[in-house]
Amino acid sequence: MTTTCDLELSVEQAELIADGVLALTLRAPDGADLPAWDPGAHIDLVLTPDLIRTYSLCGDPADRRTWRIAVLNEPAGRGGSAHVHRELAPGTKVTARGPRNHFPLHPAPRYRFVAGGIGITPLLPMLAAAESVGAEWTLLYGGRTRQSMAYADELTARYGPGRIRIAPHDETGLLDLPAALADPDPDTRVYCCGPTPLLDAVTAHHTANWPPGTLHLERFQPLEQETPLDSFELELARSTRTLTVTPDQSVLEAVRSAGVEVLYSCTEGTCGTCETDVLDGVPDHRDTVLTDAERATNETMMICVSRCKGTRLVLDL
Template identity: 45%
Template structure:
């Protein structure tokens, strides 16, 4: 079973975890073991309505027979969460790809986990991993109201290592008190809505070791997303060539993804902002102008993959493996 290609799973169970949050338990249709994964991993999920979405795994990596995802209903979303909440039923077959990990838990002497709302999902396995390793840790879980916060009963087994903060009970959480220690040694892992991450980045900006901050967005920072998709000075038209010899021109102001779609192709994609990795495409030759928020410096230097929703070509031609 390849983690790089889509394969079939079955929705075994759907559970209401809080107001507005459902969890999905996925199993192999033949009850075979599922691929291994580590804390921070996510799946690309191809829903039966054709939409591709990314959901963090929030179960125990030690379980081989099932995976768990959690999905927040987003009234202002683009249809993925509404489909899960309104249409998906146990027994439904869905295609998934992965697991992939862009938010891996690195070794540290101490962890602080900070989750906002549905951002608790990638943090759950990290808590388990830290506890199993005997590394000191604590979790601050923020939400507007306890009724909207998933997995509270599950987290309660960790006692006072977990602090639950609901805004409607206690007002806004004093982040500056938690994060103001610039010389502290803990590594902070955080996931949550954009405004929360923006405040956290600002507070961590004065740290002596900024590399102690690790975060994952489930929506792009508007400024970064705008910069990624907007034309840059020096942008130029170039050609994308497929392995079958097909050539497609990519004008200034048009992404590779859009140019391929305009040519009648249907590359997998989701965010169109360079943050999810769904459109990651192998590069066989050509110099890439990376503009995504996912690939590491080492991966960018390797030059063998790119996010075609935002990244471009520094030269005149890219040869891509378009599948």
């Protein structure tokens, strides 16, 4: 089960770096070192008691004094990005949790990186890490317009245009995934982050052509679920309580309604904050965080969306 503590941070810088994208630099008010992290990690920002959102760290892991994130303002979203853009200015205090990492960069001699829009953020430290060890890599980076694509100019200036293709949709159309993912190779890892249509397209192309285990995705949106929901019995081992989870509530909602405090963030199964140990029973995994191999062990589950395949589930809560 994931455990973490709250960190009271201060916004050091807030800069609009692309259309609708605000880059924030966070640090401890006393200048103390922040927890270490690796490429692919993210943090939770507790914007209000009921508004907790997850953002990828996109700075330098060697810089222990600051954390850097970039947030796309989504007017049709659930309010987190609008709050960040409206309220977080230099000097503002904000509570953070983490970091945690469900999207780690695995060692490999070669990488293919594919980013869509704000999905570039977790890939930035991955590119630097791949470069630092001399791995071969390419990046295909798409977005609505060139002006909306954060860090596009910075990436080209740093690494040169040879390995990076910047592909704004209004200039080039859909990303050329067959070209980007040509020559399937068991020693090449494919990393992709971005909107659901891009992830689905990469998954479809990869599944048809590449060896299993070479694709790594991070999703911002939950998977659509069509399986009907049933009630089941939920036993909380440490709290010695037994609850009934009804079809119209999640495990997280049932647990919190019973007065048991647990950490959570996205409530959509995309961040991993609410990961909880399973002591008995078989979870119905509905998250986008765990790999197929991790799901098969049934050792943990994301209680904000996942449920029970049988009639009884025992959790370490």
